[in-house]
Amino acid sequence: MRICFLGAGALGCAIGGTLAKAGSDVTLIDRNPPHVDAINRDGLWMKDGEEEQVVRVRAALNADDLAPPDLIVVLVKSFHTRSAIEAARHIVGPDTAVMSLQNGMGHEEILAEVVGRDRVLAGKTYVGGVKLSPGRIIAGTRDKRTVIGELDGTISERAKAIAAEFERAGLPCEVSENIMGVMWDKLLINVSTGALSAITGQVYGALYAVPEIEATAIAAVAEAMAVARASGVTLSIKEPRDAWRMAAEGLPYEFKTSMLQSIEKGSVTEVDFINGSVVRGGQKYNVPTPVNQTLVAAVKGIERRLEPK
Known part of the structure; x- marks a missing residue:
């Protein structure tokens, strides 16, 4: 092929x-x-x-x-x-x-x-x-x-x-x-780690060592799951904590999310297509998404700081 x-x-x-x-x-x-x-x-x-x-x-x-x-x-x-x-x-x-x-x-x-x-x-x-x-x-x-x-x-x-x-x-x-369900399942995993890794600058191993980060990740995933269900999507991931756990399966301690890699290179991230898609879906289906809105705002602020002066 x-x-x-x-x-x-x-x-x-x-x-x-x-x-x-x-x-x-x-x-x-x-x-x-x-x-x-x-x-x-x-x-x-x-x-x-x-x-x-x-x-x-x-x-x-x-x-x-x-x-x-x-x-x-x-x-x-x-x-x-x-x-x-x-x-x-x-x-x-x-x-x-x-x-x-x-x-x-x-x-x-x-x-x-x-x-x-x-x-x-x-x-x-x-x-x-x-x-x-x-x-x-x-x-x-x-x-x-x-x-x-x-x-x-x-x-x-x-x-x-x-x-x-x-x-x-x-x-x-x-x-x-059920490819839309599959796509939402993967989105939940990206939502759980991408923005938080970019904001904190932590690799996977360090990210999973902070209980407050875990709690925020689970809250962000819960919002995304609520939006998916409101849109009629059938998910295979049943609990927010499952997405958080799945995100790091099989990856080494030093592994970096793509969003963190973008920040370290000084480039724009894909936050609009990840956490941002949850926010837009929430607006469409009238589902509150305050955690994801906050994560988007924080990543956007970092991107702004990295812009060439």
């Missing part, structure tokens, strides 16, 4: 590199020249658990010279979704599927506006990654599942083919008839 990743950060490299190692025809698109150059020159260095390896995979700064792939996986930062897919619209062929594996909610609507709803699949992944330097990442793929699905809830042949490609590479993947 020919697969193009729009966004070759830690997560795009972790999944794309694993697929490429297993024989998929992968191209990683990223706007960072040193990162692209390092991958093309030296290969993609990946550490997954105790295993270290170099994977040969194609990387490019843009999709200008690419032929239409079978699948485009969108893994850019949420606020770059529209510009990324518009820049790659010319490689969306008659049989090309477009799938978001981004954190948060709302990306599928943007993709559908650009390429058409019939081409778009949704997905969530529990794979993790940390970028160490250009061309070098820590990947967390072992026993980390990915769930994908059609927006209308059908089990399509293309979704089954994508899942089979992931499975062949050792990436557990299933097709769901």
Whole structure:
């Protein structure tokens, strides 16, 4: 299968590199020249658990010279979704599927506006990654599942083919008839740790050592669950504490949330698509979300402080 990743950060490299190692025809698109150059020159260095390896995979700064792939996986930062897919619209062929594996909610609507709803699949992944330097990442793929699905809830042949490609590479993947529920389940996990990690500057191990942080995380998840239920979504996570516990499963002490990684790089976070989506849902369904509103405000304040003067 020919697969193009729009966004070759830690997560795009972790999944794309694993697929490429297993024989998929992968191209990683990223706007960072040193990162692209390092991958093309030296290969993609990946550490997954105790295993270290170099994977040969194609990387490019843009999709200008690419032929239409079978699948485009969108893994850019949420606020770059529209510009990324518009820049790659010319490689969306008659049989090309477009799938978001981004954190948060709302990306599928943007993709559908650009390429058409019939081409778009949704997905969530529990794979993790940390970028160490250009061309070098820590990947967390072992026993980390990915769930994908059609927006209308059908089990399509293309979704089954994508899942089979992931499975062949050792990436557990299933097709769901309740992809909106899956997306909300993953959102609960992001809500539990992302903003709090960004605000406090704590890695996972330290984050889980502070009882007050745990209490705030559980309160934020409870709000998100109330919004999901008000919107008619069926969740598999039943208790807020379960999302908090699941967020750190299998991850090392020093692992950082993507939101904290963004803050440390001085860049804008995806808080609008994570805690912010809970706030917007609360406004729509008249569900109070004071904890998430506070977390959004705090992260926005940090972003403002980091803006170049």
